[in-house]
Amino acid sequence: MNDDCIFCKIAAGDIPADKVYEDEEILAFKDVNPVAPVHVLFVPKDHIAGVNDLNERTAAIVGKIFLAAQKVAAELGVADSGYRIIANTNRDAGQEVFHIHLHLLGGRRMGAMG
Ligand code: 5GP
Numbered sequence: 001m002n003d004d005c006i007f008c009k010i011a012a013g014d015i016p017a018d019k020v021y022e023d024e025e026i027l028a029f030k031d032v033n034p035v036a037p038v039h040v041l042f043v044p045k046d047h048i049a050g051v052n053d054l055n056e057r058t059a060a061i062v063g064k065i066f067l068a069a070q071k072v073a074a075e076l077g078v079a080d081s082g083y084r085i086i087a088n089t090n091r092d093a094g095q096e097v098f099h100i101h102l103h104l105l106g107g108r109r110m111g112a113m114g
Pocket residue numbers: 006017018029030031032033034041087088094095096097098
């Protein structure tokens with residue numbers, strides 16, 4: 001728990017969020033400022049600042065998050081139509097919250113990368 005981190009506070013239940021998935025290690029909730037009809041954020045409950053901070057000990061959480069995202073995509077009806085999973089990292093990607101998270105985006109046609 002990082003006291004200055006908004007996603008740690010959401011994971012701890014100190015700040016409300018529209019949760020769509022939870023297990024022992026992972027929480028998923030709707031993005032407060034959605035850019036697609038389906039826009040869900042997946043976070044590990046333990047604080048990791050970003051992709052650059054992953055290591056051999058913590059990296060397995062990313063695979064678990066992909067499995068959670070696969071389930072949520074099916075539940076929200078975008079598994080077949082398609083979806084995008086994004087992890088913004090640092091300035092050029094526009095990372096705003098420094099608690100690692102994957103965006104699940106779907107429900108509309110998306111353009112090419114970049
Ligand atoms: P980033 O640019 O860091 O990848 O994206 C952070 C995302 O978190 C943004 O899409 C933003 O809308 C979302 N976000 C920031 N604060 C909150 C919050 O308090 N609650 C929720 N549900 N989403 C948030």
